[in-house]
Amino acid sequence: MSANLAKKKSISTLELFESYRISCDTIPLFLHGDALAILRQLPDHSIDVAMTSPPYWGKRQYAEEGIGLEKDYQDYVRDLCEIFSELKRVLKNTGSFWLNIGDSYKAKQLLGIPWRVAFELTDNQSWILRNEVVWNKVKGGPDNAKDKLGNVHEQIFHFVKRTKNYFYDSDAIRSKPSQSKVVNGAIVSATGVSGVRYKRQIELSTELIPKEKKNAMDALNAILDDIRQGKLSDFRMIIRGQQRTTHSDSKRVSGRAKELFDKGYYFLRYHPIG
Template structure:
């Protein structure tokens, strides 16, 4: 039975006879063209999709596939149906991450990743949560004296609904641990503020509240919930100027004091540094860093979730998923890369990669 319920410009697959059974295709790499395989996958069945399609006119991976179209428009028009299928098969809590590289065409940087992202957004079926910039610490050197070395690539994170899974504490958490200073002498932390409160011209009620809040925040430091704090007291500390500080100034005026907690967590920015990687024997020439993919898997999924890569290549996404206790599903058109992925996945064993 065919269900012709519209899904944007797609058709729901829920009731097609040839729809694949998810349980039969999980934890495998499938040798197929991405579009025809995706078309047979059920709606809302994947928790997360992370992929890097072939870049425009960069390489020939053999077996036809995408990437060597005559024009940019043709390339984008071939990618869009695949993206649309991704947005159909991802759950409403899921995200779709596309990594694309740019290219100089006739001496002009083409901005093709952004042209693609803009086209995707025209459809209004997904929204763009972030564009994470991968800063390559070892970009390919070039004999070029009139241009800077290209050393960044975007990872676009799209979501289908506002319910997308987003676990900020899990993302780059090793950097939090690295940045956290060990505070050895708790007995001294913040004690000076007790005297400052007493010497201030706050009312008796305000002094009582300030002392109570100070005791609470000292306890938070002792328990390791925060790294440290600062206190500002009316009449003693200067008010800050404008911006985000406006709320704090109001607190000082209203309550007589404000407490600024310092969590010690690294600021989670839309920039991630990592070297370019190669697989053993350089069997695949365009792998993306396992480290970045692991961080994205941690940010955008829960353990046991299913992570799909429709352009699986050497299997980096699937390795990251396996390492982090997720299920995986890979699609790759070139049988040699299917075998390479399978080899890498077999060797993967709960190994987390960090870059500090």
């Protein structure tokens, strides 16, 4: 807490919070207290992002009472979700909620607690689950059980309040791709795709009619030009009768399958910056 705010010990949590927001202070503000009680004092739509890894059920005792010490795991799920309901109120519509939570056993049964919490939030609080990120704990804790594998991962869930317009900077986490190059006068993608094989497959195809062959060749040349100009780093071409459809052959469930049926080809484009 900043020195200026520290002098205001007698003001309410809400006043302290609002004063901090107005000050634009870069020193972190710590609000110490019961999470649910603190959240209830904060205004609607006032938080940009929330991140938490609450105590896991039946694993630690941080205090005499509190989250994780409930007698039944269902009470644990209920207590967490009561807090997350209040968190949803204070989170901005452009905000995100990141939840790291691990699982627990009862009578040798893995309870599936992370997903029980996630389903409660999506089914009964209308949170939108955008991602499940798997935390691969390379050096997991020792497990002496001889009748099961060790649990060496945890879930990190990404929740939002709306399907669109929440803040997300995907460019910030990209890995820089390899660069395309020119070999014997021909452009070659980051992974060595020159288009020669695709052109040969188009020319020899018995699945494509002449008009489809021309359209496919024109589209391939346009993609190679994008590689040359740095608009793409890499690509793959799927040609009817040559490569299998990505994910599904059903036009009813796959837009790519429909594109392959209608046009005779489609492209998988790699982002130019990784």
